[in-house]
Structures are given as C-alpha cells and as structure tokens.
Amino acid sequence: MKLLAILLVAAFAHAKHEEYIGWKSYFVGPSTKSHFETLQVLEQKYELDVLGRPAMEREGVVLVKPEHQDDFIRELDAVGISHRIHFDDVKRQLDYEDAVIEAHRNNVTARNGRSLPYNSYQTIEAIENYIDYIGRTYPNVATVVEPAKSFEGRTIKYVKISTTNFQDTSKPVIFIDGGIHAREWISIPPVTWAIHKLVEDVTEPDLLERFDWILLPVVNPDGYRFSHTNNRFWRKTRSTDQHSLSTMCPGVDGNRNYDFFWNTVGTSNSPCTDIYAGSRPFSEIETRVVRDVLHEYLDRMALYLTMHSFGSMILYPWGHDGSLSNNAFGLHTVGVAMADEIFKHSLPQFPRYVVGNAVLVLNYAASGAAEDYAHQIGVPLAYTYELPGLNQGFTLSPIYIEQVSKETWEGIAVGARRAGDLFRK
Numbered sequence: 001m002k003l004l005a006i007l008l009v010a011a012f013a014h015a016k017h018e019e020y021i022g023w024k025s026y027f028v029g030p031s032t033k034s035h036f037e038t039l040q041v042l043e044q045k046y047e048l049d050v051l052g053r054p055a056m057e058r059e060g061v062v063l064v065k066p067e068h069q070d071d072f073i074r075e076l077d078a079v080g081i082s083h084r085i086h087f088d089d090v091k092r093q094l095d096y097e098d099a100v101i102e103a104h105r106n107n108v109t110a111r112n113g114r115s116l117p118y119n120s121y122q123t124i125e126a127i128e129n130y131i132d133y134i135g136r137t138y139p140n141v142a143t144v145v146e147p148a149k150s151f152e153g154r155t156i157k158y159v160k161i162s163t164t165n166f167q168d169t170s171k172p173v174i175f176i177d178g179g180i181h182a183r184e185w186i187s188i189p190p191v192t193w194a195i196h197k198l199v200e201d202v203t204e205p206d207l208l209e210r211f212d213w214i215l216l217p218v219v220n221p222d223g224y225r226f227s228h229t230n231n232r233f234w235r236k237t238r239s240t241d242q243h244s245l246s247t248m249c250p251g252v253d254g255n256r257n258y259d260f261f262w263n264t265v266g267t268s269n270s271p272c273t274d275i276y277a278g279s280r281p282f283s284e285i286e287t288r289v290v291r292d293v294l295h296e297y298l299d300r301m302a303l304y305l306t307m308h309s310f311g312s313m314i315l316y317p318w319g320h321d322g323s324l325s326n327n328a329f330g331l332h333t334v335g336v337a338m339a340d341e342i343f344k345h346s347l348p349q350f351p352r353y354v355v356g357n358a359v360l361v362l363n364y365a366a367s368g369a370a371e372d373y374a375h376q377i378g379v380p381l382a383y384t385y386e387l388p389g390l391n392q393g394f395t396l397s398p399i400y401i402e403q404v405s406k407e408t409w410e411g412i413a414v415g416a417r418r419a420g421d422l423f424r425k
C-alpha cells in the first residue's frame with residue numbers, strides 16, 4: 001500500500017493525460033434496433049470514442065468530450081437509451097490506473113519467476129525481449145521471424161512454433177495475433193501466454209504435435225508504445241503518409257485496413273477519426289504483415305484468431321453486412337465450444353462470452369476487418385475475440401491479466417482441437 005501511495009503521488013505530479021481533463025465516460029445500454037441506430041448517429045455527431053461496443057443486454061462504454069456531454073445525455077434521454085456514469089473524471093482515473101499498473105509492475109514477488117511476468121502490462125521492449133529470448137532458448141521448436149519494420153521503424157516480430165520446423169505440411173496451422181488496436185492492452189498477454197504454454201510450460205503436448213503455430217503478439221508496436229507514452233486511448237497505427245492531414249492526425253485503423261469491402265461501411269475517410277480506413281487497402285505495413293502470414297500458410301491454416309478488447313465476445317464473419325458465410329455452422333459451433341471452455345475456467349466477475357456474427361451481436365457493421373479478410377481468402381475458422389474488461393476501469397486491472405491469459409488459452413486449446421477435427425473433412 002505504501003508503494004502504491006508513493007507512486008500515486010508521482011503519477012499525479014507528472015503531467016499526463018492532460019488532453020482528457022473534463023472528459024467523462026458513460027455506460028450506454030441501447031435496447032432496440034432503433035437505439036443502436038441512434039447511438040451510431042450520436043457517435044459521429046458528438047465524436048464519441050467507443051471503448052466497448054454495446055450488444056443487446058450488454059452495455060457499451062463511450063468517452064465524451066466536455067463540450068458534448070450535456071447534449072449527448074439529453075439526446076439519450078429523449079429516445080430512452082439507458083446510461084450511467086462510468087468515470088466522471090477521465091484524467092483522474094487514468095492517473096490512478098497508471099499508478100496501479102506501475103506498482104504491480106514493480107512487485108517482484110508477483111513476477112512469479114516467469115521470463116515474461118503477467119502481474120502487469122508489459123512495455124513493447126519487454127515483449128520484444130521475451131520473443132527474442134524464446135527464439136534463443138528454444139531453437140528446436142521456436143523460430144522468431146522479423147518480416148518488416150513498423151512505420152516508425154520498430155521490428156515487428158512473430159514466433160513460429162513447430163516440432164518439425166513447419167516441414168510437415170499435413171499439419172494444420174493456427175495463427176493468433178494481438179495488439180492491432182493499440183490501446184487494447186489486454187489483447188497482448190493471451191498471445192504471449194500461448195507462446196509460454198507451447199514452449200516453456202507444455203502441459204498439452206497434443207497441441208504441439210498436431211499443429212504448427214504462428215503467434216504475433218503485437219501487430220501495431222508503434223501504436224502500442226504511443227498508448228503508453230502519450231495517449232492512453234490511441235487506437236490506430238502511427239503512419240503519417242496517408243493523407244494531407246496525416247502529419248497532424250497520424251494513423252490508420254488497422255482493423256478497417258484489410259482488403260474486404262474496404263472503406264464501405266463503419267469507416268471514415270478522415271485521418272482525424274479513429275476509424276480511418278487508410279488511403280487504400282493494406283496501406284499499412286502492419287496489416288500487410290498479417291496478410292502475408294495468412295497467405296503463406298493459407299492451404300493449411302485451420303484457425304485464425306485476432307485479439308481485441310472489450311466486451312467478452314467471440315465474433316465471426318461477415319462483419320460488413322451481417323450475412324452468414326457458407327461455414328457459418330462450423331464458425332458458430334467452434335465459437336460456442338471456445339466460449340463454453342472459457343466460461344468453465346473464468347471468474348464470476350467476468351461476463352459470460354457472447355458468440356455470434358459480428359453485426360448481429362453488435363448491431364454495427366464495419367468493413368476491412370482482419371477476421372473477414374482471413375475468412376474470405378479461405379481460412380475456414382476466423383474470429384475476433386473481444387476480451388473481458390471495462391467494468392472497473394479503462395484498463396483491465398493488472399490482477400486479472402494472468403486470469404484472462406489462462407482462461408483465453410483454454411478457449412484457444414479447444415478451438416485448435418475442434419479446428420483440427422474439422423480440417424480437410
């Protein structure tokens with residue numbers, strides 16, 4: 001507690017999150033189709049930042065600028081959309097969360113002797129070091145690939161895990177990525193945890209014998225770093241070459257940048273929004289890296305998972321119009337199997353996962369998403385995971401990082417086995 005107190009003082013003394021002075025966040029609970037439509041109109045009108053999308057009977061969370069708060073609430077009341085305050089002082093809460101995260105990071109006891117601790121959120125440098133360490137220490141199963149530099153010149157890294165160095169082409173491939181949306185910090189530890197469980201602490205050897213794995217913990221390292229150092233709510237990449245306004249408003253929404261009905265719905269042409277689709281499909285090196293992995297192993301890729309937060313949802317194609325793919329039955333049954341397994345290992349504090357087509361669950365359509373692109377080019381099972389969080393803060397409390405990593409791994413394990421059973425049938 002003493003440590004926490006000292007760090008709290010340090011955090012308050014440090015001028016950070018200044019741009020969020022006066023901002024508030026609200027839970028919103030639309031309950032009819034027309035509520036969802038209204039909310040999307042208000043999203044543009046009041047430049048809301050949607051931290052978690054609502055679903056039926058599941059509240060979302062939006063950030064609202066000081067100048068729009070009264071009008072926003074008035075309009076919600078006018079149409080009967082329920083709302084309640086999430087945090088009435090966003091900057092203060094961010095300062096507090098910084099201190100908590102820092103205190104946990106410095107708790108050596110809680111590191112538990114692991115090469116990558118799960119007691120707090122890791123810096124991009126710590127994650128890169130961990131990936132390198134895995135490659136050096138376990139060369140027989142793990143190969144680190146550095147396919148490209150990010151826009152700002154960071155090395156994008158992924159780990160290939162295989163007992164045969166990917167030479168046995170009869171094995172299905174499982175590909176998991178995280179951290180495409182910079183601020184969604186909890187999307188990264190489950191991916192590094194999967195590396196841990198396949199390399200450092202193998203308790204399910206069948207998953208290693210039966211499959212080849214590709215794990216890309218941080219698709220967007222520039223954005224991830226920026227969300228630590230500058231703006232906690234940074235979501236996009238950090239490119240400045242997309243638009244005449246891009247130097248003032250950098251970045252592209254990676255999950256609107258894939259070549260799937262690109263820039264047709266749920267996107268923006270303005271680089272100053274959080275859903276800017278980029279100047280063209282795959283304008284971003286970060287999304288091209290994911291694309292290239294998908295294509296390299298397409299003939300044997302059985303399952304692709306892309307990690308996001310928040311919402312406790314497992315979402316599947318098609319996300320641009322809510323229609324169902326030919327493999328909808330497989331997508332749904334494997335999705336439910338993953339969610340059921342997570343539920344068995346979860347905590348009562350977390351909501352149960354909702355499984356479904358992205359548009360049908362969220363009442364929101366968006367084009368250019370990774371999971372849709374993967375499915376369109378032929379990956380039979382492709383999902384977006386929206387991990388748990390947002391009820392207590394903007395960042396899932398560090399005390400739950402290990403829990404979420406472990407329970408998500410249970411879902412991944414079941415998903416892999418089901419995908420393997422279905423593959424080439």
Ligand SMILES: *[C@@H]1O[C@H](CO)[C@@H](O)[C@H](O)[C@H]1NC(C)=O
Binds near residue numbers: 001003103108109
């Ligand atoms: C550090 O972590 C340990 C184990 O999780 C916990 O018991 C202890 O209270 C923590 N210390 C602080 C200062 O938070």
Ligand SMILES: [Zn+2]
Binds near residue numbers: 181184255308309
């Ligand atoms: Zn996301």
